[in-house]
Amino acid sequence: MTAHRHSSDGPPRAVVVGSGPNGLTAAALLARQDWEVDVYEGGEHPGGAAASAPLLGEGTIVDLGAAGHPFGVASPVFRDLRLEQHGLQWVRSAYPMAHPAEGAPAALLHQDLASTAEGLGRDARAWRALHAPVVEGLDAHLENILGPMLRWPKHPLAMARFGLRSAPPAAAMARALFRDDAARTLFLGSAAHAITPLGQPLTGAFGTLFGALGMTRGWPVARGGTGSIVAALLSVLESHGGRVHTGHWITDLRELPQSDAVLLNLTPSQVLRLSGPGAEEIQPRVRNQLGRWRYGAAAYKVDFLLDGPVPWSDPRVAEATTVHVAGTAQELVRAESEVFREQLPERPFVLVCQQQAADPSRAHGPAEGRVVLWAYAHVPAGYVERRPGEVAERITSQIERFAPGFRDRILERRSTHPAALERWNPNLIGGDVAGGAMTGLQSVLRPRPSLDPYRLAPRGLYLASSSAPPGAGVHGMPGAWAARAAMADLAL
Numbered sequence: 001m002t003a004h005r006h007s008s009d010g011p012p013r014a015v016v017v018g019s020g021p022n023g024l025t026a027a028a029l030l031a032r033q034d035w036e037v038d039v040y041e042g043g044e045h046p047g048g049a050a051a052s053a054p055l056l057g058e059g060t061i062v063d064l065g066a067a068g069h070p071f072g073v074a075s076p077v078f079r080d081l082r083l084e085q086h087g088l089q090w091v092r093s094a095y096p097m098a099h100p101a102e103g104a105p106a107a108l109l110h111q112d113l114a115s116t117a118e119g120l121g122r123d124a125r126a127w128r129a130l131h132a133p134v135v136e137g138l139d140a141h142l143e144n145i146l147g148p149m150l151r152w153p154k155h156p157l158a159m160a161r162f163g164l165r166s167a168p169p170a171a172a173m174a175r176a177l178f179r180d181d182a183a184r185t186l187f188l189g190s191a192a193h194a195i196t197p198l199g200q201p202l203t204g205a206f207g208t209l210f211g212a213l214g215m216t217r218g219w220p221v222a223r224g225g226t227g228s229i230v231a232a233l234l235s236v237l238e239s240h241g242g243r244v245h246t247g248h249w250i251t252d253l254r255e256l257p258q259s260d261a262v263l264l265n266l267t268p269s270q271v272l273r274l275s276g277p278g279a280e281e282i283q284p285r286v287r288n289q290l291g292r293w294r295y296g297a298a299a300y301k302v303d304f305l306l307d308g309p310v311p312w313s314d315p316r317v318a319e320a321t322t323v324h325v326a327g328t329a330q331e332l333v334r335a336e337s338e339v340f341r342e343q344l345p346e347r348p349f350v351l352v353c354q355q356q357a358a359d360p361s362r363a364h365g366p367a368e369g370r371v372v373l374w375a376y377a378h379v380p381a382g383y384v385e386r387r388p389g390e391v392a393e394r395i396t397s398q399i400e401r402f403a404p405g406f407r408d409r410i411l412e413r414r415s416t417h418p419a420a421l422e423r424w425n426p427n428l429i430g431g432d433v434a435g436g437a438m439t440g441l442q443s444v445l446r447p448r449p450s451l452d453p454y455r456l457a458p459r460g461l462y463l464a465s466s467s468a469p470p471g472a473g474v475h476g477m478p479g480a481w482a483a484r485a486a487m488a489d490l491a492l
Contacts, residue, residue, distance in 0.1 A: 011036055012490050015256045018265025018465065019244055020048025020427065024233040025077055025476030026263045026464045026483040031240035032081075033487060038257065039242065042249040042426070046234060048265070049425045049433070050474050052225025056305040056412055059367030061225040065425070065433070066474045067353035067374045068322045070096075070213040072229060073220050074142055075475035086235035089223040093357035096214035098320035099185045100402035102327065106314040107182040109190075109214045116186075116215055123183035130177060130187075133161055134212040145209070146477045148453050148469040149444040166205035171198040171333050173207065181329050187211065188332050189324030192349050195297050195378055196438045197337045219322050221355045225362070229474060253278040261486035263464040264456070265479065267427055267435055268293035268447050271456065271463065281457040289448035293467065296438060297339045298381050298418035298431025300391040304373040305412040310354070311405045321358050325350040325375075325398050339378050340439075344391065348377040350398045370411070375399070382418050382430035391417070427465065435466030446471055454482040459489050 012035045016027045019041035031037040045051065049065030056062055072078060073090045084090075097109040110116040113135050117124040134141055140155040141162055153159040170191035174184040191198055191207030213219065222228040234244065248255075253262060253276030262278055264271055268290040271282075282290075312318050326332040326349045335345035353374040356362045363370045377395050385391060392415045400406045416424075418431025427435065436442060447453060447467045454462050464482035466472040 012261070013037075013257075013259040014261045014263060014486060015040065015259045016263045016265065016464070017250050017256075018048065018427070019046035019246075020265050020465070021050050021229065021233065021474050021476050022464050022466060022479035022482075023048070023263065023265030024230065024237060024479070025081070026265070026479035027242050028081055028233055028236040028240070029077070029480060029483040030486065031237050031242035037237065037242040039237070039244040040248040040250055040256065041244060041246045044246055046244050046246060047227060047230035048427060050226050050230050052227035055303055055414060056372060057367060059363060059365035060305065060370070060372050061362045062303050062372055063226045063353070063355065063374055066226050067355060068219045068221055069226075069229070069474055070210060070217065070219040071473040071475040072222075073217045074138070074213055075477065076142065076146065077476045077480040081233070081236050083229070083232040083236070086232040086239075088228055088232035090220040091223045091358040092218040092220045093321040093354070094319035095316065096219040096320070097186075097189070097322045097324065098317040099182075099189050099324045099326070100312060100314055100317050101181065101185070102401060104182075106312075106317050107186040108316060108320070109186060109211065111215065111218055113215045120183045120186070121180060123178045123180050126177045127183055130165060130208060131212055131215065133165070134208055135215055138212055138216050141209070141212075146470045146475065147481060148451075151451070162205070162208075166208045167202055168204045169199045169201055170203035170207045173204045174329055184329035185324070185326070185332060188329055189326065190214075192324070192326075192332065192336055192378070194438045194443070195434050196443070197340050198333050199337065200439055202443050221321055221353070221358050223359050223361065226474065233476075250274070252276040260490055261460055261462060263462045263479070263482050263486060265427075265465045266463075267429055267465060267467045269429060270426065278457070278461050281461065283457070286448065286456060293447055294437045294439075294442060295381060295429045295432045296434055296436060298379050298383055299376040299421065299433045300379045300383065300395070300418060300431070301376040301416040301421065302392045302395050303414045304375065304410055305367075306371040306373060306409040307411050308369070308409055309371055310373065310399070310403045311409065312403045317402070318354070319357055321354055323352040323354060325352055325402060327401070336378065339380055342380040344379055344383060344394075346394070347398055348379065348391075348394055350375055350377045350395050352399065379418065379431070381432060384419070385417065389415070391415070434472040438471065452485075454478075454485045462486055
């Protein structure tokens with residue numbers, strides 16, 4: 001029992017530290033169950049890294065963190081909270097994802113399995129064989145995967161089939177299953193969202209699942225920017241009486257009001273820096289486990305304002321919301337491996353989001369006719385450039401490879417290096433946007449090997465961040481599981 005235990009006869013009370021999507025999801029679920037809920041956020045605006053702003057001038061909408069949302073649209077808890085009834089609109093372009101190639105047509109992920117396979121020529125059969133079971137049983141797979149791994153899955157047979165197909169390294173799967181580079185790059189680009197070397201076990205799961213999501217739910221963006229997701233969560237929370245307090249950096253749990261539960265939307269290193277009676281109830285064994293938490297590679301983000309569309313060599317790429325810019329399968333595997341050897345790749349894996357392909361409002365009013373382009377490259381953790389503009393120039397050059405004349409379209413280029421990402425949002429340790437490395441056992445046993453990964457103390461203190469299962473992504477599931485743990489404890 002924490003020092004914050006609420007002793008009155010009134011409704012139960014929760015305090016949430018951190019107002020990212022996971023914190024707000026936890027808060028909304030508790031408020032909906034008639035808890036009194038207060039959310040404390042260090043920044044001036046709620047939402048954490050799920051934010052949008054006119055970064056490139058009046059009339060522009062730039063996603064400051066997350067941009068595309070394959071898991072958001074498929075999230076069971078977002079569906080349960082009915083975010084669309086609170087103003088959220090998911091919008092899609094013609095293609096969920098594209099992978100351009102030099103001197104050849106781009107590989108395209110369509111919104112259905114049959115069309116995607118048809119575009120992959122002699123790899124069509126292998127593509128269908130790999131993805132069909134996941135596509136056909138997607139909801140069952142999501143119920144299995146979007147939660148703690150050390151539990152009996154709700155759909156055990158589906159889990160077994162998924163594990164057999166997806167546990168191997170993505171690089172090995174791509175070589176063994178596909179004969180041409182188009183299918184290999186399409187698969188590996190999805191797997192690279194693990195932000196880990198593609199020779200690591202379990203990376204195949206990312207390739208399979210991200211592809212299946214694109215071919216069923218799409219990889220949509222939120223109309224009006226990612227901040228619209230946060231606005232919808234806030235609307236749910238406030239409609240049930242919840243409150244958000246911005247500009248409050250919490251370092252000592254005694255700064256918080258009395259409550260039955262404290263839910264922390266923080267990473268392990270931040271949790272360990274907290275003081276106060278509640279924090280002191282974290283047992284030494286748990287502290288030691290959290291202290292061994294490893295952070296992963298970083299994102300280096302560049303936002304572009306263009307005077308017109310990206311001049312992709314294959315015009316179909318302009319109709320894809322997400323573009324993986326990496327070249328061949330061999331180049332992609334090499335680039336991700338170099339990042340984890342603490343080397344900056346000469347040709348990095350670049351993730352580009354063309355939100356305007358689905359949402360024309362991203363450039364309106366004074367920005368009408370302009371194009372906002374969101375991009376980031378995977379770089380070593382905490383990477384410090386050897387010269388100003390080093391990474392931004394490599395990102396620009398990568399896009400130019402597949403869109404000759406791109407450089408001439410640039411009106412403005414805004415760079416955000418890993419240290420700046422962390423200053424903006426302290427959860428992004430060293431520029432790690434995944435809340436911790438997705439390598440080894442840490443990829444599935446987050447934040448520690450435990451049947452109870454959300455409880456930090458015997459009762460009353462919970463972890464509700466992407467460092468807990470199922471990990472990163474704007475889907476709210478770690479917050480949902482933490483909220484359920486708090487409700488279960490209070491019911492005892």
